[in-house]
Amino acid sequence: MVATEEAPIERLLQAPGDRGERSGRGGTRSARHTLWSMPEGDALHRAARRLQVLVGQELEVETPHPRAAVKQLAPRLDGRRLESVEAIGKNLLLHFEGGLVVRSHLRMKGRWRVFRRDAPILGQPWLVLRGEEYVGAMFNGAVLELDRGVARRLGPDILGEPPDFDAMVRHLRSVDQRREVGDALLDQRLVAGIGNLWKAESLWYARVSPWRRLGDVSDSELRATLEEAHRLMRGRLDGVPGTGQVYRRKGRPCPCCGTPIRSWPQGDGARMAYWCPTCQRGEEPNTA
DSSP: OOBOTTSHHHHHHSOTTTTOOOOTTSOOHHHHHHHHOSOOHHHHHHHHHHGGGGTTSBOEEEOOSHHHHTTTHHHHHTTOBEEEEEEETTEEEEEETTTEEEEEEOTTTOEEEEEETTSOBOSOOSEEEEOSSEEEEEESOSEEEEOSSTGGGSOOBTTOSSOOHHHHHHHHHTSOTTSBHHHHHTOTTTSBSOOHHHHHHHHHHHTOOTTSBGGGSOHHHHHHHHHHHHHHHHHHHTTOOOOOSSTTOTTSBOTTTOOBOEEEEETTTTEEEEEOTTTSOSOOOTTO
8 A cells, every 4th residue: 555645644644624624615626736735835834733742752764865965964863862843834844853954945846745654655755754643744855855944044934923024115225226125026035935825925915016116015004914914824833724806817807896817927037927916006018
């Protein structure tokens, strides 16, 4: 038998609503998956919660995937005690005894899973942490390395408790104010944890166009956007059900005014921005 996401321990440790189930309002399994599948800051916080079952134990460490094996992490970590696990922005930090810290970043497709120790695991995980009763496994690793201070260069965590909104606004004011606010929100050095999904949703709720320049956005509008991002992501982390208002809804009517949602690539990374041109008035891309 192959261990999958639906294994009993995985269901136990997942936050409610984390498996793409049908919604009570007729939403399909695929629609929910599309909205919530990308590993943003809230996904890392959920992973940190799940991995707490391994904290305090001396772990057997394996790196089955060849791209992870060459990093020589297993020989350095095997048999060491896992002292703590924390999420900072989109980074997961695993603190081992002896001062070793492993940094995991999931990019677009990475996942952390937790299984019972006796459950077979399909495929080649990048990292396997085997404890007394449970096993943590990282798939589609993207970034897996000993941390050399990357996390310390991140901005304030949007899911911090309490969130430091004043510091976030200061960080956003410290860069070129000609920068578009939607692009700036994805800069992890300014605010850690917000990804493309929550950027789109929080800007819509705050009624701020992603194309407005930072210098044209007031402090109160910035703070409102950040507060919405925190509210939405915290709700997702705590299992509050939800559906997207603008993300990946190009051409569909805005839930507020009925205007068709628009989309266009934004920033150096050409991440797709989604917005309602009526509810989120302001500067727009010339080619949209």
